[in-house]
Amino acid sequence: MIGLGKLGGRTWVVTAAALAVLLVANVILQHNFLEPSVIQSNLTTFLPLVLVAIGQTYVILGGDIDLSVGAIVALVNVVTVTVIAGLGGDGTAVVLGLLVGMGVGIGCGLINGLIIAGLRFQPIVTTFATSIVFSGLALWVLPQAGLPVPEPYWRTYAGTIVGIPTVYVIYFVAFLIATFLAARPFMTRLKAVGGQRAAAFQTGLNLGRLRVSAFALSGLFGAFASLCLTGETASGDPLMGQSLAMSAISAVVLGGTALAGGVGGALGSVLGAWVVGMIGSVIFFAGLPFEYQTLVQGLIILAALAGGVLVTRR
Amino acid sequence: MPIATRVRLMQPVLRASDISKSFGAVHALEKARLTVERGEIHALLGANGCGKSTLCKIIAGTVGRDAGEVLIDGEPAALGSPHLAEEQGVALFYQELSLVPQLSVGENIFLGREPHTALGFTDRTAIVRETEALIARVAPVAGKGFVPDARVSDLSPDQRQLAEILKVLARKPKIIIFDEATATLDRRQVEVFFDILRELRADGVSSIFISHRMDEVFAIADRITVMRNGQTVAEFAASETDRYAVVYAMVGETGAIAASVRDHKPLEDTTRLVVEGVKAARLGPVSFTARRGEILGLGGLQGQGQKALLSGLFGAEPFLAGHVSLDGVDVTARRPADVMAHRIAYVSGDRARDSALPGRSIFENTAIASLVRERRHVIPGALFRERFAEVLAGLNTRYAGLDAPIGSLSGGNQQKVFISRWLSPAPGLLLLDDPTKGIDLGTKGDFYLLARKLADEGATVIIYSSEDSELLSLCDRVLVLNGGAVTADLSGDRLTPFELTQASYGDAA
Numbered sequence: 001m002i003g004l005g006k007l008g009g010r011t012w013v014v015t016a017a018a019l020a021v022l023l024v025a026n027v028i029l030q031h032n033f034l035e036p037s038v039i040q041s042n043l044t045t046f047l048p049l050v051l052v053a054i055g056q057t058y059v060i061l062g063g064d065i066d067l068s069v070g071a072i073v074a075l076v077n078v079v080t081v082t083v084i085a086g087l088g089g090d091g092t093a094v095v096l097g098l099l100v101g102m103g104v105g106i107g108c109g110l111i112n113g114l115i116i117a118g119l120r121f122q123p124i125v126t127t128f129a130t131s132i133v134f135s136g137l138a139l140w141v142l143p144q145a146g147l148p149v150p151e152p153y154w155r156t157y158a159g160t161i162v163g164i165p166t167v168y169v170i171y172f173v174a175f176l177i178a179t180f181l182a183a184r185p186f187m188t189r190l191k192a193v194g195g196q197r198a199a200a201f202q203t204g205l206n207l208g209r210l211r212v213s214a215f216a217l218s219g220l221f222g223a224f225a226s227l228c229l230t231g232e233t234a235s236g237d238p239l240m241g242q243s244l245a246m247s248a249i250s251a252v253v254l255g256g257t258a259l260a261g262g263v264g265g266a267l268g269s270v271l272g273a274w275v276v277g278m279i280g281s282v283i284f285f286a287g288l289p290f291e292y293q294t295l296v297q298g299l300i301i302l303a304a305l306a307g308g309v310l311v312t313r314r
Numbered sequence: 315m316p317i318a319t320r321v322r323l324m325q326p327v328l329r330a331s332d333i334s335k336s337f338g339a340v341h342a343l344e345k346a347r348l349t350v351e352r353g354e355i356h357a358l359l360g361a362n363g364c365g366k367s368t369l370c371k372i373i374a375g376t377v378g379r380d381a382g383e384v385l386i387d388g389e390p391a392a393l394g395s396p397h398l399a400e401e402q403g404v405a406l407f408y409q410e411l412s413l414v415p416q417l418s419v420g421e422n423i424f425l426g427r428e429p430h431t432a433l434g435f436t437d438r439t440a441i442v443r444e445t446e447a448l449i450a451r452v453a454p455v456a457g458k459g460f461v462p463d464a465r466v467s468d469l470s471p472d473q474r475q476l477a478e479i480l481k482v483l484a485r486k487p488k489i490i491i492f493d494e495a496t497a498t499l500d501r502r503q504v505e506v507f508f509d510i511l512r513e514l515r516a517d518g519v520s521s522i523f524i525s526h527r528m529d530e531v532f533a534i535a536d537r538i539t540v541m542r543n544g545q546t547v548a549e550f551a552a553s554e555t556d557r558y559a560v561v562y563a564m565v566g567e568t569g570a571i572a573a574s575v576r577d578h579k580p581l582e583d584t585t586r587l588v589v590e591g592v593k594a595a596r597l598g599p600v601s602f603t604a605r606r607g608e609i610l611g612l613g614g615l616q617g618q619g620q621k622a623l624l625s626g627l628f629g630a631e632p633f634l635a636g637h638v639s640l641d642g643v644d645v646t647a648r649r650p651a652d653v654m655a656h657r658i659a660y661v662s663g664d665r666a667r668d669s670a671l672p673g674r675s676i677f678e679n680t681a682i683a684s685l686v687r688e689r690r691h692v693i694p695g696a697l698f699r700e701r702f703a704e705v706l707a708g709l710n711t712r713y714a715g716l717d718a719p720i721g722s723l724s725g726g727n728q729q730k731v732f733i734s735r736w737l738s739p740a741p742g743l744l745l746l747d748d749p750t751k752g753i754d755l756g757t758k759g760d761f762y763l764l765a766r767k768l769a770d771e772g773a774t775v776i777i778y779s780s781e782d783s784e785l786l787s788l789c790d791r792v793l794v795l796n797g798g799a800v801t802a803d804l805s806g807d808r809l810t811p812f813e814l815t816q817a818s819y820g821d822a823a
Contacts, residue, residue: 183435183436184434184435184436185428185430185434185436187436188417188421188425188428188436189425189426191414191416191417192414192417192421192422192425194416195414195415195416195417196413196414196415196416198412199411199412199413199414200414200425201376201396202376202396202406202408202412203396203412203425203426204395204396204397204400204426205425205426206397258416262414262415262416262417263416
């Protein structure tokens with residue numbers, strides 16, 4: 001069980017337990033839940049949240065918070081579909097569109113990071129403000145939903161790469177990136193920045209660069225999430241992903257990363273994101289009326305968070 | 315030997331001259347100077363707020379200077395950031411710790427300079443190996459659980475201080491500034507620390523050593539620089555001077571130092587405080603009584619339950635069993651608010667953790683206890699301002715104004731503010747947890763006189779101190795704790811350094 005310890009505090013134990021309960025509940029409610037195709041379809045649904053949560057983990061570890069990821073997701077989506085359409089929609093256009101999308105994500109993250117670390121603004125207020133700016137830009141780029149992406153794009157996303165479902169390849173790559181970062185000195189330094197900022201400064205760490213990097217990572221993972229969502233919806237939508245930022249923060253906390261910073265890791269956030277996603281599907285398949293779904297989802301997340309906090313406190 | 319190298323060897327390793335620095339209207343330093351030779355242990359002394367911490371921070375690159383020059387090995391040194399200073403071989407041991415509690419000992423020690431593999435991944439095996447080698451240097455006094463993978467938040471205060479020392483050593487600097495490095499260490503740990511300093515000296519490393527414990531200064535220092543009011547006023551070779559001369563230079567006049575405040579009127583024979591069978595995680599059961607007007611010391615090696623006893627009496631960490639009564643009234647505490655109504659006060663030496671409302675004004679930091687005790691919902695501004703301005707004036711506190719932030723004061727003046735919280739009305743039971751940790755001699759003197767005055771007015775004072783000399787000069791009686799139990803009760807003729815040391819070391823030695 002090496003590696004589990006790296007998931008952070010003890011909150012992830014509760015989250016793993018919650019995940020197990022939710023699995024059982026889902027199997028009861030959905031008899032075909034364990035069929036490979038259904039597993040794949042569920043994991044596809046959860047993937048954007050998983051990616052955003054991984055990115056958000058770095059920001060939170062560094063003692064900051066990024067409320068603007070949802071807006072980044074929308075902006076990346078509209079920019080990507082516009083670029084692909086503008087370049088004629090062939091294979092080269094798709095590749096360029098993906099790259100520009102990632103660039104936009106990183107750029108948004110850099111803007112957040114530079115304002116917060118450079119000008120010493122409050123992260124919660126700043127990213128709330130930039131989220132409005134990013135949303136506004138998205139509406140300016142593409143005022144109305146529409147503008148389909150070419151067929152190869154969504155076919156590849158729903159299909160396979162060298163025989164492996166594309167979604168699994170993306171999971172694997174995300175896992176690789178998270179593991180890669182976790183093994184770098186960057187991770188320890190970021191935790192130091194979030195854990196005790198004065199100590200990190202006195203130790204000679206470059207706080208600004210570390211915090212900006214974390215925001216850039218959040219922007220990049222937001223872009224990944226957006227490109228995946230685009231593969232699902234196959235079109236542009238300036239209002240896409242609005243609830244993602246908050247859900248991702250829940251996922252990060254459920255995964256054992258302290259909201260105050262300094263403790264935790266991205267792999268825990270993956271567990272957390274699955275829990276948040278499965279809560280949604282349990283409610284859906286339990287046949288609850290739509291109007292109760294959000295309320296119940298909120299209460300379950302609150303209960304799961306409380307469980308985690310109680311375990312950590314002991 | 316090339317000429318250039320020979321010239322460099324003849325230079326002092328550090329020469330700071332004409333250093334000036336102002337914070338707003340306050341002149342922290344005015345043409346201060348400090349010269350440190352290669353491979354010497356240099357004590358930097360001075361009363362609170364004399365500028366020695368500021369001078370050290372300038373040398374270590376955390377504070378910029380307004381004027382003056384710093385030469386390292388005879389070359390002008392660029393000290394714009396802690397990182398730059400470190401590159402030039404200067405390392406500062408921080409009085410306010412520079413450890414990240416969430417990280418492990420090893421991660422902290424190598425933070426920012428992590429050993430890495432050829433591919434740039436953190437080399438955790440190397441961190442553990444090198445941390446183990448460093449810990450081995452303090453092995454006899456490291457205590458339980460001091461391993462490379464231990465989280466710093468799980469360590470005791472003295473272990474954290476040892477970790478901080480190891481972190482400095484790991485940087486292999488040529489100049490190390492130890493600002494109050496021994497503040498939370500017990501005597502055995504100080505001995506080990508001094509051995510390390512001597513090893514460093516033998517290797518040609520220079521140490522600048524700041525301490526408020528005179529014994530330590532004369533035990534270890536080669537030379538002494540004394541500062542007063544932002545200026546350098548005297549430089550001594552330790553072997554050619556004595557305590558009197560140094561203290562004289564520090565305070566400017568000798569009358570201000572109260573050698574002992576123990577001579578006073580005999581105690582009334584009224585039992586005031588009765589503690590019966592109190593227990594905590596690593597304490598007790600302990601029972602004792604204390605009289606009206608008595609200053610009762612808690613002695614012994616560090617971490618033998620003294621702090622648990624004090625915070626239990628105050629209700630910060632309630633006792634698991636037992637009873638406490640004051641003047642016949644049950645004051646067994648479940649939380650601090652319970653006992654504050656009974657005029658029980660608590661002052662901790664860990665100011666940042668237990669006392670300060672950081673970023674808030676001096677007024678708020680003073681008024682807070684009265685607000686709680688008097689159950690105020692609206693702050694009576696004028697009334698309180700008058701009350702506390704008076705109290706603070708009585709304590710000889712220097713501050714810009716009641717609205718200045720608490721952080722603008724030096725450690726000793728901050729502590730006076732935290733004590734002033736409890737003085738209106740005067741406390742019936744005053745609990746002091748190593749209250750003079752890291753504050754200067756002059757303020758300590760004020761502090762002793764204040765404690766004595768409160769006791770003479772009828773208060774019972776219980777004090778834990780990591781300095782035996784403090785207990786010996788201040789207390790009427792000392793309870794020695796060892797392993798959570800009271801192992802000796804010393805008073806009168808038996809209250810001597812010899813008896814205290816013997817009782818402290820008891821089984822623990």
